[in-house]
Amino acid sequence: MQFFKVKTVEETFALIDEKIPAIKQTEVRELSEALHYILASPVAAKENVPSFDRSTVDGYAVRAKDTYGSSESMPGFLTIAGEVKMGEVPTAEVTQGKVVYVPTGGMLPKGSDSVIMIEHCEDVDTLLNTYKQIAPGENVIRAGEDITEGEILLESGTKLRPQELGALASLGVTHVTVFKKLTVGYLSSGDEIVPYQTETLREGHIRDINYLTIAGLANEWNVDVLYGGIVRDDFMEFQSRAKALYDQVDCLILSGGSSVGAKDYTTDVIQSLGxxxxxxxxxxxKPGKPTILALADGKPVIGLPGHPASAMIIFKLFGERILRHLKGEKCERKPERIFAKITKNIPSSMGRADFIRVRLFEKEGEWWAEPIIGKSGLITTLVKSDGIVEIHSEKEGVSQGESVPVIPSR
Structure with missing residues (x-):
């Protein structure tokens, strides 16, 4: 195998989509405990939602044709025959020339086909003056108009956000079959790396901050992280520790040791896993060229650059997509982006995608992105940034005032 034959960003995404499988393990979870899990089987509606015709406004249930010709200058006149109470089946019926008051969400009485808003009429001693004509079906939701019995509401691979949970609850669903929660393993490597809790650094040592930043991102994506600690630049120890962690997790992340160097054993260790x-x-x-992605006996392995900013950007771009595939999530959507105008010219090299950290601010109703210039190893660039601007590989940079895509940090 030829190593360091670099792939483009697009090629990398395509390889991830092609090679990363979904885990097979599933579990049944109570709906209130299924937020951010991924559906492992489709959910079909067992009933109509709503289960009855109902009003979307406070007003009067009518036959629409009885309002035809009504206007501010020439109102119509109808008789109020009763009212609908919430949670009750109407007893009054709408017939020619008669209306029934109905609150928002109330059941439509028999004989009516629409609802005139209370703002467009006036109750004068049980006589209703109508000041607007309405069309059949106006201000009404029909039974099954939202969800039809037998319809596939949610497909397998759907991420359960609050709105999906609400839709399932509306059908009386209490439990769902989901893919189990992922656990990823994280192992740092390097003789210079020490635990982040180290109070006093010896000369040449660096605290292991990448564990916290990468684990923090994984936790945001509803993924558990098992910390494997720090391993020295010794091939046998690195291989042994990596294999032990690999056996316990669904995905292995190795930080550091992915560049070309005499002590960088990451590639050989990964190749030995499967x-x-x-x-x-x-x-x-840029940043993040020395990135390694692998599949070892069905488990993804990610070799991240050691520099903090590079590691975060690479994990946000590619690690999230790998984990989404592994969780069984449908991945048609690209990472969330907003568009903002860039505050200054930024040069770039053709054939290489650049990701520039930026601060976002609003000016005169528009979003602007101010580049935070700094080397990939500078930690403060992470703290100051609100997102990263993507400069595509076919561009030679962006010009001041140009609208650019920004991947938010949140």
Whole structure:
């Protein structure tokens, strides 16, 4: 295998989509405990939602044709025959020339086909003056108009956000079958790396902050993280520790040791974990070129650069997509982006995608992105940034005032 034959960003995404499988393990969870899990089987509606014709406004249930010709200058006159109470089946019926008051969400009485809003009429001693004509079906939701019995409401692979939970609850669903929660393993490597709790650093040592930033992102994506600690630049120890952690998790993340160097054993360690092994060894991207992606006996392995900003950007771009596939989530959507105008010219090299950290601010009703210039190892660039601007590989940069896509940090 030839290593460091870099892939483009697009090629890397395509390889991830092609190679990363969904886990097979599922579980049944109570609906209130299923937020952010991924459906493992489709859910069909067992009933209509709503189950009855209902009003979307406070007003009067009518036959629409009885309002025809009504206007402010020439009102219509109808008789109020009763009212509908919430949660009750109407006893009054709408017939020619008669109306029934109905609150928002109330059941439509028999004989009516629409509701005139209370703002467009006036009750004068049980005589209703109508000042607007309405069409059949206006201000009404029909039974099954929202969800039809037998309809597939949610497909397998759907992420359960609050709105999906609400839709399921409306059908009386109390339990769902979901893919189990992922656990990823994280292992730092390097003789210079020490625990982040270290109070006093010896000269040449660096605290292991990447564990907290990468684990924090994984937790935001509803993924548990098992910390494997820090391993020295010793091949046998690195291989042993990586294998032990790999056996306990669904995905292994290795930080540091992915560049070309005498002590960088990451590639060999990953190759030893299982087949088919490394499928990306270097990406045409800045920062983060020395990135390794692999599949070892069905488990993804991610080799991140050691620099904090590079590691976060790579994990946000590619790690999230890998984990989404692994969780069984449908991945048609691209990472969330907003558009903002760039505050200054930024040069870029053709053939390489650049990701620039920016601060977002609003000016005269428009979003602007101010580049935070700094080397990939500078931690303060992470703290100051609200997102990253993507400069595509086919561009030679962006010009001041140009609208650019921004991937938010949140």
């Amino acid at each position: 087949e088919p092994g490394v499928f990306v060894h270097g990406i045409s991207i």
